[in-house]
Amino acid sequence: MKKILKFALLIIGALLVIWTFWFLWQKSRPKVKKYTIENVSIGSIDKKTVATGEVDPRNEILIKPQMSGIIAAVYKQAGDMVKAGDIIAKIKVIPDMVSLNAAESRVTRAQISFDQSKKNYERDTKLFSDKVISKEDFEKTELQYHNDNEELKSAKDNLSLTRDGISTNSAAISNTLVRSTINGTILDVPVKVGNSVIQSNNFNDGTTIATVANMSDMLFVGKLDETEVGRIKVGMPMDITIGALQDQKLTAKLEYISPKGKTENGAITFEMKAAVKIPKDIFIRAGYSANAEIVFSKAENVLTIPESCIEFGGDTAFVYVLKTKEPQTFVKKQIKIGLSDGVKIEVKSGLTLKNKIRGAEILDKKPEEVKKDNNN
Numbered sequence: 001m002k003k004i005l006k007f008a009l010l011i012i013g014a015l016l017v018i019w020t021f022w023f024l025w026q027k028s029r030p031k032v033k034k035y036t037i038e039n040v041s042i043g044s045i046d047k048k049t050v051a052t053g054e055v056d057p058r059n060e061i062l063i064k065p066q067m068s069g070i071i072a073a074v075y076k077q078a079g080d081m082v083k084a085g086d087i088i089a090k091i092k093v094i095p096d097m098v099s100l101n102a103a104e105s106r107v108t109r110a111q112i113s114f115d116q117s118k119k120n121y122e123r124d125t126k127l128f129s130d131k132v133i134s135k136e137d138f139e140k141t142e143l144q145y146h147n148d149n150e151e152l153k154s155a156k157d158n159l160s161l162t163r164d165g166i167s168t169n170s171a172a173i174s175n176t177l178v179r180s181t182i183n184g185t186i187l188d189v190p191v192k193v194g195n196s197v198i199q200s201n202n203f204n205d206g207t208t209i210a211t212v213a214n215m216s217d218m219l220f221v222g223k224l225d226e227t228e229v230g231r232i233k234v235g236m237p238m239d240i241t242i243g244a245l246q247d248q249k250l251t252a253k254l255e256y257i258s259p260k261g262k263t264e265n266g267a268i269t270f271e272m273k274a275a276v277k278i279p280k281d282i283f284i285r286a287g288y289s290a291n292a293e294i295v296f297s298k299a300e301n302v303l304t305i306p307e308s309c310i311e312f313g314g315d316t317a318f319v320y321v322l323k324t325k326e327p328q329t330f331v332k333k334q335i336k337i338g339l340s341d342g343v344k345i346e347v348k349s350g351l352t353l354k355n356k357i358r359g360a361e362i363l364d365k366k367p368e369e370v371k372k373d374n375n376n
Contacts, residue, residue: 035330036359037322038309040351044300045339049231051292053222055242055276055284057213061182064206068198069093069176071191076210078188082180088189088210089178091197103159110155114148121145184214187286218276218284220252220292223269226261231296232272233257240276243289252276252292299339303347307340309357319351320358330358 072092076082120141128138180186188211191197200206220240224232232254240250252274261268274292278284311318317337320330335350351357 033328034362035328036362037356038306038359040303040305040347040353040355040357042301042353043304043344044298045302045304045341045344045346046295047297047339047341048293048295049224049228051222051224051272051294053220053272053290053292055218055240055288055290056221056286057184057187057215058217058219058275059182060187060211060213060286061184062208063088063178063180063210063212064200065091065178065197065209066199067091067093067176069196071193071195071197071209072176074189074191074193076186076189078186080186081184082186082212083183084180086180087177088180088186089191091176091178093176103155107152107155107159110148110152114152117141117145117148178209180210180212182212182214184212187211187213213286215284215286216278218278218286219255220274220276220290222272222274222290222292223264224272224294226268226270229257229261229270229272232294236294238274238295239293240274241291241293242284243291244285245282245288248282250276250278250282254294297339299346302338303351303353304344305347305351305357306359307343307345309359310335310337310345321351322356322358328358 069091071089073090074088075090076086076088082088121144124133124138124141127133128135189209190211191207191209195207197207197209198204220238234254234257236254238252238254240252242248242250254272254274256271256273258271261270272292276284305319309319311320317335318332319335321333323329323331333350336348338346338348340346
């Protein structure tokens with residue numbers, strides 16, 4: 001029994017020694033590297049950048065009242081289409097008591113003067129027809145009568161303007177009616193019935209009754225980093241993608257680049273504006289967030305490879321062209337490169353469509369995955 005146990009222990013020890021030698025031998029063997037295989041293909045490469053911003057109307061007009069008072073009625077709301085001259089709101093005038101008393105007193109005095117002039121005119125008319133007074137005296141009475149009549153009308157109009165903001169002669173174009181000054185869409189009506197409003201003057205901007213804009217004339221307003229602003233110029237085309245309309249891509253033309261940059265979050269950016277072409281069947285709301293793709297340069301129908309496959313030695317670019325699949329062997333070859341978009345790069349010379357090149361190293365992949373990569 002002891003001999004059997006001793007023999008078993010010797011066998012186990014021998015197996016452990018053999019396994020140890022085998023393990024060390026495996027560790028000492030050079031590791032065979034496997035790589036993915038990339039194809040040379042025909043494609044297009046765009047060198048472009050993306051600017052973020054929003055789409056806004058070219059001109060937003062703030063409609064201000066021409067007199068102070070209280071909003072008596074609002075006839076339009078945000079989203080309504082208006083034409084120049086359309087009434088948006090009506091203002092009720094709250095008169096100053098001192099001015100109102102003065103205007104009423106003026107009407108009273110003018111009425112007294114007119115009544116007296118009327119009596120004199122009627123009397124002198126009869127006397128002149130009877131040839132009791134001269135024509136010169138009659139004309140003086142007549143002139144005074146007409147002057148007092150005009151003064152009474154003026155006093156009444158002044159009282160109406162002071163009390164109601166409307167005169168008899170200008171009721172149709174009264175300052176109490178706030179009208180749109182352009183054709184367009186109302187973007188906002190920030191006032192409600194009962195709000196107090198003040199007119200624009202030298203000391204304040206006045207209360208905004210409504211904001212009106214022409215929604216068919218829109219601009220993309222965005223910002224571009226200083227490292228890229230030097231490569232753009234006025235007139236360059238761009239594609240606009242609006243966040244709310246993912247399926248739509250609009251075209252635009254660059255119109256303006258700010259001559260002065262602004263520092264934001266440690267970076268210097270420059271404002272840019274581009275006129276957006278809006279199809280008739282698409283409605284764009286003011287303030288939509290958008291991205292603008294600006295193409296600096298473009299190469300079409302050229303040989304392309306993944307940029308990650310290239311190695312550089314000084315100013316020279318190299319790739320490794322596949323020679324045999326099993327085992328993988330490669331030949332180092334110099335190429336001439338062109339335009340790059342950061343993912344693909346143009347190959348001007350050194351490769352053909354038949355070539356296959358070395359890609360990234362395959363790490364910890366199953367044998368079937370390695371075989372699949374090699375067959376590509």
